Amino acid sequence: MKANSFVSVGSWQEAYKLLKASPKNKILGGGLWLKKGNAQVDTLIDLSRLNLNKIEDKDSFIEIGSMVTQRELEVSPIIKSFAGGVISEAVSKIMGPNFRNIATVGGSIYGKYGFSDLITVLLAFDVELQFYPAKKMSLDEYLKTPGFYDGILTHARIKKGDAKAFFKKVCITSLDYPILNVAISKAKTYKVVVGSRPLVATTLDKTMEYLNNGGTDFKKAAEIAVEELKVGDSMATKGEYRKQLAKVYVERGLEEVNK
Amino acid sequence: MLVKFVLNGVNKEVNVKPGDYLLDTLRSIGVKSVKKGCDGSSCGACTVLVDDKPVLSCSVLTARVNGKHVDTVETIQEEAAKLSEYFSREGADQCGFCNAAFALMVHALKKENPNPSDEEISNYLVGNLCRCTGYKSQQKAVQKYLRGE
Numbered sequence: 001m002k003a004n005s006f007v008s009v010g011s012w013q014e015a016y017k018l019l020k021a022s023p024k025n026k027i028l029g030g031g032l033w034l035k036k037g038n039a040q041v042d043t044l045i046d047l048s049r050l051n052l053n054k055i056e057d058k059d060s061f062i063e064i065g066s067m068v069t070q071r072e073l074e075v076s077p078i079i080k081s082f083a084g085g086v087i088s089e090a091v092s093k094i095m096g097p098n099f100r101n102i103a104t105v106g107g108s109i110y111g112k113y114g115f116s117d118l119i120t121v122l123l124a125f126d127v128e129l130q131f132y133p134a135k136k137m138s139l140d141e142y143l144k145t146p147g148f149y150d151g152i153l154t155h156a157r158i159k160k161g162d163a164k165a166f167f168k169k170v171c172i173t174s175l176d177y178p179i180l181n182v183a184i185s186k187a188k189t190y191k192v193v194v195g196s197r198p199l200v201a202t203t204l205d206k207t208m209e210y211l212n213n214g215g216t217d218f219k220k221a222a223e224i225a226v227e228e229l230k231v232g233d234s235m236a237t238k239g240e241y242r243k244q245l246a247k248v249y250v251e252r253g254l255e256e257v258n259k
Numbered sequence: 260m261l262v263k264f265v266l267n268g269v270n271k272e273v274n275v276k277p278g279d280y281l282l283d284t285l286r287s288i289g290v291k292s293v294k295k296g297c298d299g300s301s302c303g304a305c306t307v308l309v310d311d312k313p314v315l316s317c318s319v320l321t322a323r324v325n326g327k328h329v330d331t332v333e334t335i336q337e338e339a340a341k342l343s344e345y346f347s348r349e350g351a352d353q354c355g356f357c358n359a360a361f362a363l364m365v366h367a368l369k370k371e372n373p374n375p376s377d378e379e380i381s382n383y384l385v386g387n388l389c390r391c392t393g394y395k396s397q398q399k400a401v402q403k404y405l406r407g408e
Binding site (some may be wrong): 001002003004005006008028030031032034036041044046048071095096097098099101102174175238 | 260276277278280299300301303306309312313314315317318319320322323325364367382383384385386387388
């Protein structure tokens with residue numbers, strides 16, 4: 001990566017002003033993807049000093065600062081005690097801890113990466129994103145809106161509540177990108193999410209409609225899932241194989257959250 | 260830009276470009292124990308400790324370690340020497356390219372979790388590749404080392 005300057009900002013105003021000053025100025029998350037992309041950046045905007053490295057239990061929701069690392073998320077007692085620790089489990093399968101000590105929650109979400117395990121598992125819950133200047137958006141809405149929002153992602157808030165959850169990452173080797181990931185949660189209603197299609201994660205709305213209207217035949221739910229799931233081919237595998245995987249793991253996941 | 264950090268207990272001031280990564284900076288000032296393997300955040304050979312946490316130095320901007328402590332295998336020489344005895348006993352010591360990073364990972368694991376299960380050891384070391392062995396010998400060496408066998 002080439003950059004002309006690096007600024008560790010002291011305030012939101014400063015960060016936003018810099019971001020708006022040039023399309024070549026970029027907010028730094030962990031910086032992992034910027035390196036891979038061989039980016040040409042004018043100013044790297046570092047948010048490390050803005051106190052965004054906290055995970056807080058706020059009664060009705062869990063608030064995660066955008067600079068929290070994947071490793072901090074993984075080992076957090078607050079995250080481990082939510083929904084059977086499914087978020088922690090999902091994150092723990094991303095590369096090694098020496099990678100996860102760099103990758104940030106904000107960087108993972110903002111980039112809308114197709115392969116993201118974190119996005120898939122978060123989408124199985126009610127997650128609200130907070131941007132600066134003042135703007136709130138659900139994770140679902142953020143993913144469905146084309147492009148990238150031009151504010152700064154500061155926090156993700158997960159609505160708390162008793163939920164059973166399931167996560168499965170399917171990959172060819174343990175350090176590889178997933179060829180599919182599946183997350184399911186069951187609280188008052190179900191959420192069924194498939195990611196790494198290879199497109200970014202999406203909820204399976206027809207499957208959820210079937211389940212949330214009292215459907216209890218999980219084989220049928222998995223068939224609906226396969227029918228509505230939009231997949232594509234990639235270097236790693238064919239879309240058709242992804243559908244077969246989704247069928248198996250949606251059914252298995254539904255059984256799991258009903259144990 | 261000027262970056263100040265504490266390298267293996269010694270204050271350092273280094274002039275770097277804003278887009279420079281820690282791996283290249285460390286090697287440029289003579290710390291050759293930090294290896295450049297994939298240079299793409301996949302192999303783990305460039306692992307160092309920043310404020311006691313293991314990170315891939317190929318993927319950490321040098322500007323970001325300003326004011327922090329950076330430790331390489333030189334800091335844990337005694338521990339590394341002991342670990343390498345276990346490695347050689349199990350036949351895990353081959354070309355040696357991945358060893359320094361491996362030692363730092365084992366050091367960090369021991370600090371975080373002094374009595375890890377076999378699965379926890381594997382999960383912690385999964386991001387450190389070795390192209391000589393099949394990992395079994397390393398796994399055994401680390402298990403025995405941590406259990407003091």
